[in-house]
Amino acid sequence: MIGMHLDMKWSMYTKKYFREIVRHASDLGMDTILLEFENKIFMERFKSAIHPDAWSINDLKWFLQLCRNHHITVIPKVPLLGHMEWLLQWPWWSHLQENADRREICPTHPEVPIFVSKLLKEVLQIFPDAPCIHLGGDESFSLGTCQRCLDTGKTKSRIYLDHYLPLIQQVQAAGRRPMIYGDMILGHPEIMDNLPRSLVICDWDYWSGTGPGRNVWGYQGISKVAELKHFPPQFNRFRKYFTSPDDTLASFPYATFLKDEGFDVVLMPSARCMGDNYCTPRTWLHARNACAAGQKAAELGLEGLIITSWAVRFNPLETNWPSIAAGAWSYREPQLELEQISERFAFHFFGLDCTELFNIFDLLSPTLPDLQAHHANPYPPDIVHNYIHTLYKDPHSESCRFVAQNLSQIKKSYDLGLNKLQKLYDKVIRNRTMYQHWLLMAKTLKHKADRVVTLIELVQNRKLPRRGFNKILNEIEGLSAEYQKVLGKTILEVSLDMELRLRFEEVNELITTC
Numbered sequence: 001m002i003g004m005h006l007d008m009k010w011s012m013y014t015k016k017y018f019r020e021i022v023r024h025a026s027d028l029g030m031d032t033i034l035l036e037f038e039n040k041i042f043m044e045r046f047k048s049a050i051h052p053d054a055w056s057i058n059d060l061k062w063f064l065q066l067c068r069n070h071h072i073t074v075i076p077k078v079p080l081l082g083h084m085e086w087l088l089q090w091p092w093w094s095h096l097q098e099n100a101d102r103r104e105i106c107p108t109h110p111e112v113p114i115f116v117s118k119l120l121k122e123v124l125q126i127f128p129d130a131p132c133i134h135l136g137g138d139e140s141f142s143l144g145t146c147q148r149c150l151d152t153g154k155t156k157s158r159i160y161l162d163h164y165l166p167l168i169q170q171v172q173a174a175g176r177r178p179m180i181y182g183d184m185i186l187g188h189p190e191i192m193d194n195l196p197r198s199l200v201i202c203d204w205d206y207w208s209g210t211g212p213g214r215n216v217w218g219y220q221g222i223s224k225v226a227e228l229k230h231f232p233p234q235f236n237r238f239r240k241y242f243t244s245p246d247d248t249l250a251s252f253p254y255a256t257f258l259k260d261e262g263f264d265v266v267l268m269p270s271a272r273c274m275g276d277n278y279c280t281p282r283t284w285l286h287a288r289n290a291c292a293a294g295q296k297a298a299e300l301g302l303e304g305l306i307i308t309s310w311a312v313r314f315n316p317l318e319t320n321w322p323s324i325a326a327g328a329w330s331y332r333e334p335q336l337e338l339e340q341i342s343e344r345f346a347f348h349f350f351g352l353d354c355t356e357l358f359n360i361f362d363l364l365s366p367t368l369p370d371l372q373a374h375h376a377n378p379y380p381p382d383i384v385h386n387y388i389h390t391l392y393k394d395p396h397s398e399s400c401r402f403v404a405q406n407l408s409q410i411k412k413s414y415d416l417g418l419n420k421l422q423k424l425y426d427k428v429i430r431n432r433t434m435y436q437h438w439l440l441m442a443k444t445l446k447h448k449a450d451r452v453v454t455l456i457e458l459v460q461n462r463k464l465p466r467r468g469f470n471k472i473l474n475e476i477e478g479l480s481a482e483y484q485k486v487l488g489k490t491i492l493e494v495s496l497d498m499e500l501r502l503r504f505e506e507v508n509e510l511i512t513t514c
């Protein structure tokens with residue numbers, strides 16, 4: 001299994017662009033798409049939460065047939081514990097929240113077993129040919145914290161098991177194979193003793209292939225082997241997997257551990273995740289990790305590799321293909337070096353003879369405080385938060401200090417990246433729309449960096465000439481027109497409006513109301 005995660009929780013794409021996505025996946029040798037659809041497919045029982053641009057069932061059938069035509073299997077992903085805000089945000093379901101956390105459902109609420117079973121039943125019905133169903137299960141940070149859960153006297157691992165075992169059985173009874181994320185299981189390793197080995201565990205690891213540090217689920221990050229001696233006793237069973245023969249920290253330790261425990265494992269690096277700015281991902285970080293993950297999955301003979309791409313980070317999918325390609329190619333050809341993958345990507349996607357393309361993309365990786373993706377939410381009405389005041393109102397804030405210390409270098413990086421991309425543009429002979437996305441994101445980053453000092457002065461109530469405001473508004477108008485032209489080729493109108501609001505609405509309001 002080699003595939004990509006297609007996350008539809010933010011933008012909804014045009015049918016023409018869905019064809020492009022599937023074509024690119026097929027060209028990369030992929031045989032799987034993990035489809036995270038949330039409110040983007042019409043489901044009768046949950047119609048009050050469905051997005052206006054959602055697929056009908058016939059649209060879904062069209063997509064499934066498109067994938068079949070390219071020999072790609074679609075696996076639906078339905079979060080059934082955490083990441084359920086697409087449902088739990090609504091007042092008629094908010095009583096099911098765990099401890100007032102709209103992201104997470106309460107496993108011990110008496111209505112929840114029927115609620116999640118009905119949701120899973122509907123997914124099984126609308127994906128009749130899916131061989132596997134992904135049940136989510138990750139990042140359930142509020143698990144067992146409400147008074148109802150506490151009153152049961154159960155451990156968090158027992159609450160987790162009592163919630164998920166019936167769902168696993170429901171999938172198996174339908175003749176499908178269940179998949180689940182591994183982080184909560186690894187954070188409470190006693191869980192795995194009660195899990196069927198027919199369960200496929202998805203080990204998401206976005207860092208192991210990039211540097212010395214390792215994340216330890218349920219504990220903390222570690223940076224050297226000596227820190228392993230401080231592992232809590234419940235983690236002793238996988239302590240040895242964190243050490244390589246050369247006495248350094250091993251990469252992707254949990255994948256090896258889970259395989260030895262008798263599970264089929266799918267390793268999951270990422271093409272975009274927290275820490276990226278909302279224009280472009282950190283290309284070298286993600287591509288390097290995806291490359292290392294592909295090599296490790298091939299070395300261990302794992303069930304497969306799926307490269308995740310989280311839409312909630314808000315940079316366009318078109319900017320994620322370098323890391324998606326790095327994972328796919330390294331899984332098929334583990335001997336490839338990342339520099340070779342960069343050169344191959346330039347030619348395969350754009351027809352360019354360029355050895356430094358990933359380096360150019362990475363010039364756009366730095367982020368300013370108000371470019372951090374976590375300041376917005378894909379679920380209305382919280383598309384845009386008024387956070388610029390929060391970041392910059394206090395001249396002594398961490399955000400103001402960061403800008404003062406780093407803006408000059410970040411501007412140089414953005415300017416150089418944009419300049420290099422513009423010089424290559426006339427040589428691009430295929431996938432020009434993808435390249436235009438990179439150019440537009442580079443222009444947006446340059447605009448943000450050029451104007452951030454003015455915004456800081458504005459929120460701190462300093463006297464500024466009106467002509468400076470007009471210049472910013474004119475730039476926003478020009479960029480918005482370019483968004484209409486470029487992103488309008490890949491996403492639908494409601495999604496395009498969300499993109500524009502995310503990037504420019506608060507600045508517009510700040511200036512026009514000053």
